[in-house]
Amino acid sequence: MGRVLVRRAYLESADLDLEQWPYTIPAVTDLAEQGLGFTRPITFLVGENGSGKSTVVEALAEAYGLDPYGGKAGTKYATSRGKSVLGEALRLKTSLAGQNMMKGPRKSRRGFFLRAETAMGLLAALSDKPGYWSGNTDEMSHGEGFLTAFDAMLARPGFYVLDEPESALSFSSSLRLVERLHRLGRSGAQVVCATHSPVLAATPGATILEFGANGISEVAWEDLLIVEHWRRYLNDPQSVLRHLLD
Ligand SMILES: Nc1ncnc2c1ncn2[C@@H]1O[C@H](COP(=O)(O)OP(=O)(O)O)[C@@H](O)[C@H]1O
Ligand SMILES: [Mg+2]
16 A cells, blocks of 8 residues: 555635636535545546546646646746646645655656646657657657656656546556556555546546536546446447437
8 A cells, every 4th residue: 555645735715716717616616615635645536528627637736846737847848837826826735755755856856747738749858858768759659659658757656647648548558557557556656647537547446536516526436427428338339329319
């Protein structure tokens, strides 16, 4: 069983305007009111498009000091911009290990923020730079590039924030990612991962938080909406499509 670096994310509620985005997103309202605790090394955030997953993972990465455009902790990738509204306000309660990592020089903050939209550019820009990974990911397929990057980057204790890392991956590559995440979680790292993939969400020992209209709830894998949707579709796609296409 691994440990956590970040125990809790919360907001100082005094000067928040709950009428303004992003606090109008139910999951973020919930975060502002209750905070968000982390007890296990791997946490998945699932929920419909627009439910606030990216807003929250970006803010977590920023609060920990990971670059919001991706890249290793303590480095800058692409043009930097200020923190997001939520990232500015979010506070983290860290464990001793997490504190030690954050207190040190920025460079010692091991971790990685893989942002969904910029992932490909990031891979191309970083390949063959010292400290990253070898092999030019431009010459690899999208999925191969990701797996190469994951192999090199998901290797040691740190805080890893991933936004839909499955987007380029086949079913079997997704399984390989599950294996890496599982290993990482047991090695003293912490992972927070937004995903639509029931394959990733099944990683053993992970906490799954569903973002929805009522805020954030911890849900067992078999009770997830994405699992139900995939089950129903795989079981009888034509019956699902009949409703849609009629
Ligand atoms: N900078 C912004 N200003 C206002 N609304 C935004 C901004 N960025 C995202 N949104 C909105 O916030 C909501 C949550 O977005 P997001 O966190 O990206 O959801 P998810 O990652 O779960 O699909 C969406 O309705 C989106 O349109
Ligand atoms: Mg998103």
